[in-house]
Amino acid sequence: MAEREYSESTDRIVATEPVEIRRYATHTRINHWFTAILIVLLILSGFALFHPSLFFLTALFGGGQAARFIHPIFGVVACISFLLLFLQLWKLNLMRREDITWARNINEMLAGNEEKLPELGKYNFGQKVVFWGMFWLLLAMVVSGVMIWQQFFPSLVSIEVRRWAVAIHALSAVLSVLIIIVHVYASLWTRGTLRAMVGGRVSGGWAWKHHRKWLREVARRQDTPPAE
Amino acid sequence: MSTPAPAPTTAVSNPSVDPLTPNLSDAAIMRASATPNLPEPTQQMEKVAKLIDISKCIGCKACQSACAEWNETSPEIGICDGTYTNPPDLSSEMYTLMKFSEWENPDSGNLEWLIRKDGCMHCEDPGCLKACPAPGAIVQYTNGIVDFVSDKCIGCGYCISGCPFDIPRMSPTRNVVSKCTLCSDRVAVGQGPACAKACPTQAIVFGTKDDMMAHAETRVDDLKSRGYDRAGIYDPQGVGGTHVFYVLQHADKPELYSDLPADPKISEVVEGWKGPAKAVGLAAIGLAAVGTVLHSIFGKPNTVSAEDQSEAEELVDAELGAEGQQREEV
CATH class of the missing domain: 1.20.950.20 (Transmembrane di-heme cytochromes, Chain C)
Structure with a gap:
């Protein structure tokens, strides 16, 4: 080959x-969407604490204490999941000469x-x-x-x-x-x-x-x- | 209907035996964490303060005991670390702590035992309140008391980053922060804080901030007349002044007193993180989202043409076809 x-x-x-x-x-796609779901959950629980106007989002997770508890756990799982995705994709994502021409x-x-x-x-x-x-x-x-x-x-x-x-x-x-x-x-x-x-x-x-x-x-x- | 309790002007008098309703209500809240549109407080109260005169402290720890007793906290029985400081640090069960430090005064050659009662300073500009993301979990009353509302606390610990004095402590079991309340529950019914009530030498006194400031000035004059030329008041203006403040024998060197910060203020990192940066961040996200929607409506999508597809067909046919022919020849 x-x-x-x-x-x-x-x-x-x-x-x-x-x-x-x-x-x-298939495994790459499952990996991608699992990461994506976790990142959405992270955004919802994290932005609840980012600005007072979004604090109501904590209700999705069962309140402020629960959102505070679950957010870092989502984070760790998301990072492990992203790491698996990273290992599959990093090589072809290395920058090449033609990328610079393309970007310009x-x-x-x-x-x-x-x-x-x-x-x-x-x-x-x-x-x-x-x-x-x-x-x-x-x-x-x-x-x-x-x-x-x-x-x-x-x-x-x-x-x-x-x-x-x-x-x-x-x-x-x-x-x-x-x-x-x-x-x-x-x-x-x-x-x-x-x-x-x-x-x-x-x-x-x-x-x-x-x-x-x-x-x-x-x-x-x-x-x-x-x-x- | 009973009458509301008067605001206390001292900690030494015995409480009224009449049934009184508390004088601190939500109407007296002038600031609340993560609550940008708090209504103006309708109950304006005179500012209160607790003055701690370190020159009068004998290190008996009656204040610590009274604090634990009134607040029903149970500090862990610790170990002796070679000083009289015990427990070794503030905790979620110990809101105030006598910190003992020994200092050899180079001018007099005397060994001085500097004992500082550590605890929440009740800043006029509280860093904990600024850092807190939970609406209403930290409130400041018009009398100057900064209080934690445990029901609304989410246990994130941001207040710990916000505080310039390293005061709030997280309970590892309840996951809420706690600190000195300036006995807001006692003040609300006309009594002074438990520590001030228990202090046998009146090193801790409580009253209106004006009264306490006037008293502190007489104390500084007295100390100066007795050779403490650098005696002074510690009421740091970097946090807008505090509602717990000190008379220090050596006001020029607050660090001598178990690292009392010389010029405390809310960290610029915290100000930056909690300031306009948040609004800018949200605006950027909003603009990006709106931008993509507008682009999708008014812009032309990037589509694949029939030509592209036929080019691909040709390429694939050529490659796979060539391979196929090779195999036939073999």
């Missing part, structure tokens, strides 16, 4: 009439002239920014979160450090929500993307338009036609 540079071993062409490519394996000419993409941009592997610059942004922000939140986890780590760090931790935790939360908004909207605006994470497949046209190097490699690697 040919060497892989732009694709995962599970990526393959699964249909030819019309062409469809498997982009995410991002206006062309927004204007609908994607053919003027370099051909890309499995992920584009925006997807990579979302990936690494979430990685670093979740890392910041889990580290600062443990520092302010009063119930189980009451004297882990000094009060001065704790003040910084609580501020960094809140700032990281805001930034990560902004990233999530971009992530969700990009997957909806770019038609045909959502199904990659739902059913696991994308159309050939989608792959040709957005991730041509990936498509070329997946096609080249494959030595048997799909079973259909």
